[in-house]
Amino acid sequence: MSIALKQVFNKDKTFRPKRKFEPGTQRFELHKRAQASLNSGVDLKAAVQLPSGEDQNDWVAVHVVDFFNRINLIYGTICEFCTERTCPVMSGGPKYEYRWQDDLKYKKPTALPAPQYMNLLMDWIEVQINNEEIFPTCVGVPFPKNFLQICKKILCRLFRVFVHVYIHHFDRVIVMGAEAHVNTCYKHFYYFVTEMNLIDRKELEPLVSATCTESTEWCPEASPFVTVHCQAGGECPRIARGRLGRLQN
Secondary structure, X not given: OOHHHHHHOOHHHOOOOOOOOOOOOHHHXXXXXXXXXXXXXXXXXXXXXXXXXXXXXXXXXXXXXXXXXXXXXXXXXXXXXXXXXXXXXXXXXXXXXXXXXXXXXXOOOEEOOHHHHHHHHHHHHXXXXXXXXXXXXXXXXXXOOOHHHHHHHHHHHHHHHHHHHHHHHHHXXXXXXXXXXXXXXXXXXXXXXXXXXXXXXXXXXXXXHHHOOOOOOOOOOOOOOOEEOOOOOOOOOEEOOOOOEXXXX
């Protein structure tokens, strides 16, 4: 990352504290290995592939935490422009609205301002990745049987941050000269979730239409504009084109 981008993505702007891996653990070594591949300029499609002999859950855990940290950082750089006035509803453009449900305070899908939605989302993810029963850090402690399902839900929700940033705040990203970094981060995310089958390709289509513009350096294959929502069970049925999609949970 250039000096200018390092200044833009200053650690003080991080939306949440970073979750780090303990030195000497297998996950720390996998994290270093993944970062080394990225820094070496290797093709991202190759970089996200599960290394031979490594455990899939470990590989997914490393990337979920890494994407949480990176996306926190991206949102942190524009959060001062994402206010209840500018973004009174968490949405991905005029047709699609994300509603929050957590089965605690919000037992029903609830429309919220984007910054409040983001706070709840990041708090929820932070609880998941800091839960030793879900993301164990001790050697020999197994992952829960539903680990991949939990990760799918986390990544599905993190994808919404990309959607909101691209559609509502990408002008600020461009002003900061950070579009190449954000595009690369999304490209990395896209290749990982598709390589590991963690998000169906059709669920990623809303952002395809939003990001395939002259101002971006990359976009996946063009496809019709379709959006999705994730229910409590983790399934993401598609919402038909041409009407407001209220995206819950």
